[in-house]
Amino acid sequence: xxxxxxxxxxxxxxxxxxxxxxxxxxxxxxxxxxxxxxxxxxxxxxxxxxxxxxxxxxxxxxxxxxxxxxxxxxxxxxxxxxxxxxxxxxxxxxxxxxxxxxxxxxxxxxxxxxxxxxxxxxxxxxxxxxxxxxxxxxxxxxxxxxxxxxxxxxxxxxxxxxxxxxxxxxxxxxxxxxxxxxxxxxxxxxxxxxxxxxxxxxxxxxxxxxxxxxxxxxxxxxxxxxxxxxxxxxxxxxxxxxxxxxxxxxxxxxxxxxxxxxxxxxxxxxxxxxxxxxxxxxxxxxxxxxxxxxxxxxxxxxxxxxxxxxxxxxxxxxxxxxxxxxxxxxxxxxxxxxxxxxxxxxxxxxxxxxxxxxxxxxxxxxxxxxxxxxxxxxxxxxxxxxxxxxxxxxxxxxxxxxxxxxxxxxxxxxxxxxxxxxx
Amino acid sequence: xxxxxxxxxxxxxxxxxxxxxxxxxxxxxxxxxxxxxxxxxxxxxxxxxxxxxxxxxxxxxxxxxxxxxxxxxxxxxxxxxxxxxxxxxxxxxxxxxxxxxxxxxxxxxxxxxxxxxxxxxxxxxxxxxxxxxxxxxxxxxxxxxxxxxxxxxxxxxxxxxxxxxxxxxxxxxxxxxxxxxxxxxxxxxxxxxxxxxxxxxxxxxxxxxxxxxxxxxxxxxxxxxxxxxxxxxxxxxxxxxxxxxxxxxxxxxxxxxxxxxxxxxxx
Numbered sequence: 287x288x289x290x291x292x293x294x295x296x297x298x299x300x301x302x303x304x305x306x307x308x309x310x311x312x313x314x315x316x317x318x319x320x321x322x323x324x325x326x327x328x329x330x331x332x333x334x335x336x337x338x339x340x341x342x343x344x345x346x347x348x349x350x351x352x353x354x355x356x357x358x359x360x361x362x363x364x365x366x367x368x369x370x371x372x373x374x375x376x377x378x379x380x381x382x383x384x385x386x387x388x389x390x391x392x393x394x395x396x397x398x399x400x401x402x403x404x405x406x407x408x409x410x411x412x413x414x415x416x417x418x419x420x421x422x423x424x425x426x427x428x429x430x431x432x433x434x435x436x437x438x439x440x441x442x443x444x445x446x447x448x449x450x451x452x453x454x455x456x457x458x459x460x461x462x463x464x465x466x467x468x469x470x471x472x473x474x475x476x477x478x479x480x481x482x483x484x485x486x487x488x489x490x491x492x493x494x495x496x497x498x499x500x501x502x503x504x505x506x507x508x509x510x511x512x513x514x515x516x517x518x519x520x521x522x523x524x525x526x527x528x529x530x531x532x533x534x535x536x537x538x539x540x541x542x543x544x545x546x547x548x549x550x551x552x553x554x555x556x557x558x559x560x561x562x563x564x565x566x567x568x569x570x571x572x573x574x575x576x577x578x579x580x581x582x583x584x585x586x587x588x589x590x591x592x593x594x595x596x597x598x599x600x601x602x603x604x605x606x607x608x609x610x611x612x613x614x615x616x617x618x619x620x621x622x623x624x625x626x627x628x629x630x631x632x633x634x635x636x637x638x639x640x641x642x643x644x645x646x647x648x649x650x651x652x653x654x655x656x657x658x659x660x661x662x663x664x665x666x667x668x669x670x671x672x673x674x675x676x677x678x679x680x681x682x683x684x685x686x687x688x689x690x691x692x693x694x695x696x697x698x699x700x701x702x703x704x705x706x707x708x709x
Numbered sequence: 710x711x712x713x714x715x716x717x718x719x720x721x722x723x724x725x726x727x728x729x730x731x732x733x734x735x736x737x738x739x740x741x742x743x744x745x746x747x748x749x750x751x752x753x754x755x756x757x758x759x760x761x762x763x764x765x766x767x768x769x770x771x772x773x774x775x776x777x778x779x780x781x782x783x784x785x786x787x788x789x790x791x792x793x794x795x796x797x798x799x800x801x802x803x804x805x806x807x808x809x810x811x812x813x814x815x816x817x818x819x820x821x822x823x824x825x826x827x828x829x830x831x832x833x834x835x836x837x838x839x840x841x842x843x844x845x846x847x848x849x850x851x852x853x854x855x856x857x858x859x860x861x862x863x864x865x866x867x868x869x870x871x872x873x874x875x876x877x878x879x880x881x882x883x884x885x886x887x888x889x890x891x892x893x894x895x896x897x898x899x900x901x902x903x904x905x906x907x908x909x910x911x912x913x914x915x916x917x918x919x920x921x922x923x924x925x926x927x928x929x930x931x932x933x934x935x936x937x938x939x940x941x942x943x944x945x946x947x948x949x950x951x952x953x954x955x956x957x958x959x960x961x962x963x964x965x966x967x968x969x970x971x972x973x974x975x976x
Contacts, residue, residue, distance in 0.1 A: 316824070322972075325966060367781050367850075371781060377933040377937060378940070381937075518973020522972055523972060527962065527963060527966060530958055530962055530963075533740060533955045533960050534952060534955040537955050538952050541948040541949060544945065545945060548753075548937050549936065549938065549941050552854060557854060557857050561851075561855045701744075701969070
């Protein structure tokens, strides 16, 4: 377990603060020179800091946009256009915010898949993993409500489709929907509360990030070999070694991000959102942003009721089942540390899981494709298969595989990764 | 070996996600695929073709503006496509806009000024529909951004009027256009050769006018495009330099780590 080390700053002012509030120790112990970190982290470990960077960019650009935004159905669309056209650098700040959401998700999704590959969710890091999932859920809620704010066609119809999902919940569903809407349809009260929550949740998220890092400190960072730190020789100080490496990652990631922002700011958006919201006209197809597509595919893949066979009794209607499947697909991940029964963390030493990991990645790509298609022809069937596989991976494959897989011998230590001869 | 395969696999997977999400979004749109045109504004170095954009402004003013509003466009924006202040004042003064309420409490009218938005041809939506057989001519401020592959789409639509194929019923008051969803559009063919005379003497063919007005509408939809492109090139160069510096710093700093230095001797 990681130990906390008190920092004694040389600077008098900092020392004065440190004596009263050990905040410098906090930073030093979590991402500083007093944070012993495995010496073998590869570039996949860069995406945590990149996600943190995107959170900061989103908050800074978002606060500026909020200074010019009018949360009113009659003014919202115009206020965004005015910001883009007439406010200094508005075009840049808005493009950074809109594309920032996508790049935040890119960083977080890669960060999560890194966790899946290297078993970062296994003991003693279960809470790091679960707090990360809370962050992802907060991100999803924030991103969804943010997309509603420009009050374009996709904003309005996306809000209508997604809020309507809650009506599937038995007994209280309709009341929840009325509460979300603040009335009887998506309208001005909906826009107002979404704006309020869109501003609030990122700060809640930032708080959970601190918990996430704190839990990471207690359990130490994982590493690509998935074995525990044995001695000091396995570790290097986080600062300056991983700060400079993260800095390099930041430069490369920002480079790609700014290419989108300046050269193709609308490439990841939907053209329909440049049409002001019109409750009287439904768009051709209502498509969520790309980062929701796999979950949207899971939602739509369930088109059958569950009932008592040979009777008309319906126990779980299709709509509720779809909603349960969608939320369940994420809730399921909270149980991953116990669903995966293998004691070996890193996929490097799990030759069979290696294939299942990549099949899961392919399955998510497939579901992303299905989510973007109209539910006709072959797509609903493909979606159903993809959904079934997703659940099977976590509920069937992982529990069984841990029991039967013959894993490879683990190296003795990080500093000395000589694989013990398998005898 | 595994590492190489791993990197390759994830690269392929990511490329698939990126490409396919784009393709998925592209599924909506017109019936016939728009023509692929070459535009001066496309690509990272793309900029506005000022002469064509100015001609497009003339096309919009003389043809489109009879039915289509341009609510986010202000006369002052014309300075960004090369017009002098006195010309902009003259353009604006051609229009009458609502003035302040006078001392007696009555509405007044005045000549347009550069800070005014381009006046809408109709007082409200109902008036617009009444004059157009029930159809509402959309505001064109964002038309290029609000359609998939907008520039090519609008260009194709303006050149896409033809006789309906046999068996394709067109309702009264509608016109056949293969690029419009469903094929029946309320707008009659707005452009035809010589419908106006260009001030700069360019022959006003239908294609030329369509191209010019698309250039103009692209400017109206995304007035900061050129500035953004230039800024983007500077940002990319700066970040590439920064990435290189950080990479070299990292390599140098990490040397002792790679050589196996133990930072926590005896622990």
